[in-house]
Amino acid sequence: MSPVDPVPYRIAGIAGSLRRASFNKSLLAHAAAVAPPSLAIDVLPDALRLPLFDQDLEDAGDPDEVVALRAALAEADGLLLVTPEYNFGVPGPVKNMVDWMSRPPGRAPLRDKPVLLMGASTGRLGGTVQAQGQLRISLAVVGAHVMASPPVLVAEAGTRFDGDVLVDEPTQKIVALALARFADFVATHRPR
Amino acid sequence: MSPVDPVPYRIAGIAGSLRRASFNKSLLAHAAAVAPPSLAIDVLPDALRLPLFDQDLEDAGDPDEVVALRAALAEADGLLLVTPEYNFGVPGPVKNMVDWMSRPPGRAPLRDKPVLLMGASTGRLGGTVQAQGQLRISLAVVGAHVMASPPVLVAEAGTRFDGDVLVDEPTQKIVALALARFADFVATHRPR
Amino acid sequence: MSPVDPVPYRIAGIAGSLRRASFNKSLLAHAAAVAPPSLAIDVLPDALRLPLFDQDLEDAGDPDEVVALRAALAEADGLLLVTPEYNFGVPGPVKNMVDWMSRPPGRAPLRDKPVLLMGASTGRLGGTVQAQGQLRISLAVVGAHVMASPPVLVAEAGTRFDGDVLVDEPTQKIVALALARFADFVATHRPR
């Protein structure tokens, strides 16, 4: 942010879990709180609450929730998606949201959007590495720009949060580093 | 099927698309119609119509639709899953079903279940190869047994069906071969 | 092994690392030492030392190392592949070996072969989960039968070995469980 460009980029923040007490929601809240001044992260709490994708539904006119989320993403300069991993893959509700937001072809709100992925899991293994890998592939074909690194992969989340507060310092540092790089990335990649 | 084992294996048939006019539904219907006598494929038309996975929902007691699908799968000797691919990945509603059916840990209805994957897409590329690859990984960690080959990957589905009838002979042959092998596979792998 | 079937299954053991001091070699050696009596694991120390795959080479007549490895695999009842992960994927030398052993079409030595995957990495993340996922997909299309579970994913290998001896008890247990299941799996799946 230079003195002549004081407006922060608006980043849509989506957590990939529906449960109330979610490490991924807490990780997103932490990121929103510590983001650099050039990034204003707006959490979209109902982003996953969409109908199951069904082309008949779409043909009948997009559901209201879909229209609302498309509008919110269209206005955003970027997306921060913080997601768990289920069964070595993207959670169904997260992929469902991505599938709706990949439509309509040519005018998808995810197209040309800068994206930062993060994720937390309670298990010892991977910290959502496979969910993020699958999302990287799906988001690329939609035309979104997924930042390459550093990966933010929080394994054993139960040991890194105190209640809903991220207290693990190494994790705090990697989150801060990723956000700082994302600020540059959005400046370079946001749709014009 | 030997003379002393005349009861066919019951195979749950699930199509991975919710729209009415779906090539994957047609492909499943074709498979059910031409299956060898040792396989009785029961199509479960509402298998995808589950709530979005939410652990709070699960903790409050499983939704009725989830209970019903678990019971149907628990009774089946195997699963035939015929799915499209969205954005180079598993459709959200399909992964959502797999995620529910991967629960509860230790008693998941997919555990030890023989699975045959098929898929159709209208595009030229891949015929759902990436969706099937991701499902192979997710189903393995759940403990299901996914048959290795032959892959049934139907690209350019618009040219292979006449209305909802599969008319492409090479596709008919690979489907028949996969079903014949699956009959042996179920005999070997079904839970005992 | 029943009293009337006293010959153990011969399992080819391949480590996916070329370096001398390799946790994956040590993990393979441990597995070979503790395998149940029905499995005789023969380590093939030079299995990765093949030329880079090149169809011109193949057309000119298979290199001696390739011929030798094909013969060793053809005689084996199964394969235990213990591999590291490089850059969130299969190590190049491991994929190179799989690519050679997937040939020639129709007579590939990996075809119909029961396979058990294991892996160790020094990092905190994943314990080779992505390498194993990619191998599961590649081996399936070759027609091999990869056992579904339990996954043997050894992260932070530096803390689980004392020199080249696996000393971590939870890891020893999961290895033993996987081997016990693999004995049944080979009995069911080996080519006849």
Place this chain on the structure above:
Amino acid sequence: MSPVDPVPYRIAGIAGSLRRASFNKSLLAHAAAVAPPSLAIDVLPDALRLPLFDQDLEDAGDPDEVVALRAALAEADGLLLVTPEYNFGVPGPVKNMVDWMSRPPGRAPLRDKPVLLMGASTGRLGGTVQAQGQLRISLAVVGAHVMASPPVLVAEAGTRFDGDVLVDEPTQKIVALALARFADFVATHRPR
């Protein structure tokens, strides 16, 4: 290219196949011939001819071929990697090259490098979609910037080339579009 910046970006071009008559070599040659003036694509014919990755080799001092390729990549403003797919994955020799070029940590020549992926396969399915997906994940963790779209996936290559000349017009168009976008992408992403 503005009037004040007349020097074209130097792009290292690597084909992922070792055989002489390779559709991927022909596709790379076509791309080099039709690239916009702002991109000068230098084909590195021996890029894959590296020893199998072995950390003992690395510890003993990098092999000459590795040193040479690292230097060539370090001088380049970007990388065009045109690769086949073997067994639903990255060819072994290609991954081996990526693994060498991901080293040493912190100074890898692929780090921060803009990358364009293309691929051709003779089969009907996918046109290397899975190899490219795996490379996208591996290259991201190395810190390279892989352009998101359009995907250049050439299936049924046998019908799109006349000898070693790309004659299929739709494929020519997608290659031209990808190169035009890559020129902008390199301008934005090349290391400074």
